[in-house]
Amino acid sequence: MKILRTRAASVSRQGLCTALLVASLTAAVGVSPPHNTADADDTAPGPDNPQGLPHGTPNLTLPDLKPRSPGGLPGKPGEGAGGTDSASGIPATALAAYQKAAQTTQAELPGCHIPWQLIAGIGKVESHHGTMEGRHLNADGLADQKILGPRLTGGEFAVIKDTDGGRxxxxxxxxxxxxxxxxxxxxxxxxxxxxxxxxxxxxxNIFDASLGTARYLCANNRDLNNPRDLDKAVLAYNPSRAYVNAVLAWMRTYQSGNVTELPDAPGGSGITPGGSAPGGTSPSPGRTPHTKPTPPAKTVPPAKPTPPSTSKPVPPAKPTPPAEPKPPHKPGGDEGSKPTPAPATRLERMGDRAIEAVTVDVFEKRASVRAWDSAGKHTAGTRVRFEIVGVEGTESHFIGRDKKPVVTTGKDGIATAPQLLAGTRAEQFVVRATIVGGTGEGASADFDATVKVGTVDKLVRVGSEKPLQTGAGTAFTDKVELKASGNGKSVSGTTVTATVTSPDGKTDVKAGPYFKGKDGKPVRTLDLGTTDKEGNVTLPTLYADEHTGGYALRIVTANGTTLLLQLNVTGPQPETTKPADKPTGTPAGVKPKSTPAT
Structure with a gap:
């Protein structure tokens, strides 16, 4: 991802200041520094991820640590807040794009917790918010000139052959x-x-690019409040520790409030997407525009007067004979023209019919189809709608705004659905691809989708480790919340059952602590339902009958992972007895005087 040239001073400064920068910004905003992955290899993207391969040179310039000077930004004494080269300034359109992308992603993937400042950090390092080399943004989100990285032909970059037909x-x-x-x-x-x-x-378009960036960073069920997940997300964008340090440094600078909204196109108007403003544009200070300045026009001397003509008058032209009729149009069009493609009449599945994922995770395989016409040729430009059918109330959905996204086939006739995110429960449904419009409208191809519950390898009590104890005939007052996980990830949708047993968990008991069933009667084995999207489940209130002693609560997930919680029921508290009334008469310990005999 990387097109900006790394300046030698930036690299040197980055090497000297990274530790100081991260420490000082962390102290300023109260955020823990990113996880220092000495084992960065295990977080770097794999060889099949082209985004994580070398494909440019990002600008690793770090934020300035100097405080704001009066009337200016850090390290820029005297420069106004609207200066176009303000280090921590963000053009208004870019700022709006970052904030909108974070807001949309937080609604779609609330567990990701992505801040807009992280997206802005990527935009800063990758292209100076779309304004690199004298470019500037229009209000519609497009820069006045395309931003393209180097051709990925090898050498210092990866080799990636064309995948988009140059689109x-x-x-x-x-x-x-x-x-x-x-x-x-x-x-x-x-x-x-x-x-x-x-x-x-x-x-x-910076609005589209920002939302795409947010979804890329949130992939694989990442929670960016977790420093390790945050580290993995940025490494997946560029597997470089220097890159991670630069992006997170800018993120924390923006989070600290050190950011100024800048005008999009200083001193210019009438800029059209992909072109320049009339009369040229003024590049930002210190930056080189893509186009060379136009040299001043040479002065053209006035033309000499034309002498009167001495030629003979020209005779009138002969009438033009009528044109010969053109031969009939041949199928396929004239030479050099492109024939109109025939409409698609059927869809063919690409790859396996069956696709699957575990709960609250993305489907690794995406539904993909190829459109064909009646002559057996694949067709470009066919609109294909993808939708989920065959299940009601599913939480599974395509990533994006559209519940039924429509994708247009490319030059190879292929349309691929957006990534599909599994819901919180085990279920089966059909992903249907259907031709939209044309004579083939309604032709479809189906994919069988299965959402499975992940395997639980760890079941723990959340929060308190305080033993569960109460007196006979009373309720246990401690709230008990459990969390199921597998391979370090939360497992959603797994069923959990609780049973009251002997202290060793081996024998079910018929007396002692109990839950209340739906009818209010005591039950000692209870289905707790399924874990939520965070892998959590909460126990209902547990009661004790008149029996005292030690017990256990055996909690088991669907795949047999077990947790044993000890229970202790004590006897009723002895009532406080009043002291016995003292007998009237002689005080204790005093011998009565003998009465003389009469």
Whole structure:
């Protein structure tokens, strides 16, 4: 993802200041520093992830640690807050895009907890918020010139052959990173988003690119409140510790309030997407524009007067004979023209019919179909709708705004659905692809989707480790919350059962602590339901009958993972007895005087 050239001073400064920077910003905003992955290899993306391969040189300049100076920004004494080269300034359109993307993602994936400042950190390092090399943003989110990375032909970068037919990167032989957050076209195919609601997913548009970036960072069920997940997310964007340090440093700078909203196009108007303002544009100070300045025009001397003509008058032209009729149009169109493709009449599944995922995770395989016409040729430009059918109330959904996304086939006739996110419960349903419009409308192809519950390898009590104890005939007052996980991830949708047993957990008991059933009667084995999307389940109130002693609560998940909680029921408290009334008469210990005999 990386197109900006790393300046030698930036690299040197980054090497000297990283530790100081992270420590000082952490103290300023009260956020823990990122997890220092000495074992970065286990968090780096695999070889099949093109986004994580070398494809550019990001700008690793770190934020300035100097305090704000009067009337200016850090390290820029005297420069106004609206200065176009203010280090921590963000153009108004870019700022709106980052904030909108975070808001949308927080609604779609609330467990990710993505801050807009992280997306802004990526935008800063990748393209200076879309304003690198003298560019500036329009209010519609497009820069006045495309932002393209180097051709990925090898050498210091990865070798990635063309995957988009040059649609986004204007290159039909090799891929290039595209747009303000530098997406590889094949990655954009998976994570592309329509961030401004115009019906187009364009990586060159900062609204779309910001939302796509947010979804990429939140992939694999990451929680960015967790420092390790945050570290993994940024490493997946670029597997470089220097890159992670730079992005997180800018994120924390913005989180500290050290950010200024800048105008989008200083001193310019009438800028059209992909072009320049009339009369040229003024590049930002210290930056080199893409186009060379136009040299001043030479002065043209006035033309000499034309002498009167001495030629003979020209005779009138002969009438033009009528044109010969053109031969009839041949099928396929004239030479050099493109024939109109025949409409698609059927869809063919690409890959396996069956796709599956565990609860609250993305389906690894995506539904993909190819459109064919009646002559047996695949067709480009066919609109295909994808939807979930065959189940009611499912929480599974396509990632994005659309419940029934429509995708247009490419030049290879293939349309691929957006990524599918599994819900919190085990279920089966059908993903149906259907042709929209044309003579083939309604033709479809189905995929069988299965959501499975993940395997639980750990079941723990959340929070308190205080023993559970109460007196006979009373209720246990401690709230008991359990968490199920597998391979370090929360497991949603697993069923959990609790049974009161002997202290060793081996023998079910018929007396002692109990739950109340639906009818209010005591039960000592209870189905607790299924874990929520965070893998949690809470026990209902547990009561003690008149029996005292030690017991256990045996809690078992669907795949047999067991947790044993000890229970203790004490006897009733002895009542306080009043002291016995003293007998009247002689005080105790005093011998009565003898009465003389009469």
């Amino acid at each position: 986004w990167d204007d290159d039909t032989e090799y891929d290039r990173a595209v747009g303000p957050t530098q997406f590889i076209p094949s990655t954009w195919e998976s994570f592309g988003a329509d961030g401004n609601g115009d019906g187009i997913k364009d990586p060159n």
